[in-house]
Amino acid sequence: MHASTTNACAGLTASIPVPKRGTRGLPPRGTARALTPLAGYRYVSCMQHAWPLEPGDAAFADLPLLERLRRLVTSGVYAPGALMPEVALAQEFKVSRTPIREALKQLETEGLVEIRPRVGTFVRIPTRREIVELFQLKVSLEGLAANLLARRGPAAELKTLARNLAESEEAARSHQTEEYARLVHEFHWTIVLGADNAKLAEHYERLMNQLAYHRIVLQTIERPGRLVASTGEHRAVLEAILQKDPIGAEFAMRGHIEASSLAALAPAETQADALSGSATQGGPA
Structure with a gap:
């Protein structure tokens, strides 16, 4: 383990x-x-x-x-x-x-x-509206989690996140999509657990179950530029947390997930353009 x-x-x-x-x-x-x-x-x-x-x-x-x-x-x-x-x-x-x-x-x-x-x-196949609504909740919950973690003192999760980011950058360089998908889960769950709020984690789990997010990650990271974009957003979130900047951490996380949701919801014929356009904004959340 x-x-x-x-x-x-x-x-x-x-x-x-x-x-x-x-x-x-x-x-x-x-x-x-x-x-x-x-x-x-x-x-x-x-x-x-x-x-x-x-x-x-x-x-x-x-x-x-x-x-x-x-x-x-x-x-x-x-x-x-x-x-x-x-x-x-x-x-x-x-x-x-x-x-x-x-x-x-x-x-x-x-x-x-x-x-x-x-x-x-x-x-069940969720409707587009349901996916939009679930992503809206995801933005709020993970933004709050990043905010709360940034307010804490020294936490073991910070070392985990630093190690995760280094491994994510390596996985992105070598285009190891399966490994990168695992690291995406670890990064976001580490922040949620690091918020030290059991109710937040409980609601987040149910949200992630309904969103079936793992499938979305696997679909989006195959697109050109997604791995690099996602890693950059993760770095921005972690830097704000390490600087003990709760508002900055929350905004960075919100921006990252919003960019990811736009890419995930883009029509098939326009996804490549949307994803490459979001390379400076975000990646798989």
């Missing part, structure tokens, strides 16, 4: 891997393009959130059934619009269909799946 994870999570480190593809109930590799980069990732539960790390842990089976199903959606194992078959899931997790059905109902209340009577349960 990364030392930075231990620092930021203060010992709350129950690791969670994504199950291997090709097992019962899970779509095979190649079912959706967005799934491929997630293969072999593991996740760590820290203040109830998913943090992408390295391959290797084997604690997925120890999670409650509801959380395991939630991770299959938010991690991208089941892509937007994909069918989540009750029978196959019951076989995969060695339970009856009743607890699977109840868990899927809960995921529907969270906005993650859509249950169509007599048809099946599908991963």
Whole structure:
């Protein structure tokens, strides 16, 4: 486990891997393009959130059934619009269909799946308006988190962020998109946890689940200029935090996420122009 994870999570480190593809109930590799980069990732539960790390842990089976199903959606194992078959899931997790059905109902209340009577349960595809609204919340929550962290005294998270930025710059130079996506998650979650506000982290986790942000990161960082732009914005945020400038840190974070949201929401035919134009403004948040 990364030392930075231990620092930021203060010992709350129950690791969670994504199950291997090709097992019962899970779509095979190649079912959706967005799934491929997630293969072999593991996740760590820290203040109830998913943090992408390295391959290797084997604690997925120890999670409650509801959380395991939630991770299959938010991690991208089941892509937007994909069918989540009750029978196959019951076989995969060695339970009856009743607890699977109840868990899927809960995921529907969270906005993650859509249950169509007599048809099946599908991963919900959020509307453009919903994505805009979620990004608006993300701007506010992460801006506040950066503000609060800048107000704190010496914190272990600052070393984590400095190390993360150095690794991000290297990943950007060598165009290691999978590694960079992991570092994006670590950077933002470190700031949220470093704010030392449990309610903020709780609301942020639910927001990130609904946004399924990992898929957005993977899509945007493939665009020309996105890795370099994102790293520059991360550096501006960290510099303001290190200077103990709460307002500057909040504004830097807000600007970064707003630029990212514009790129993520740009129509396919104009995304390349939007992303290159935002190279001086931001990158994947």
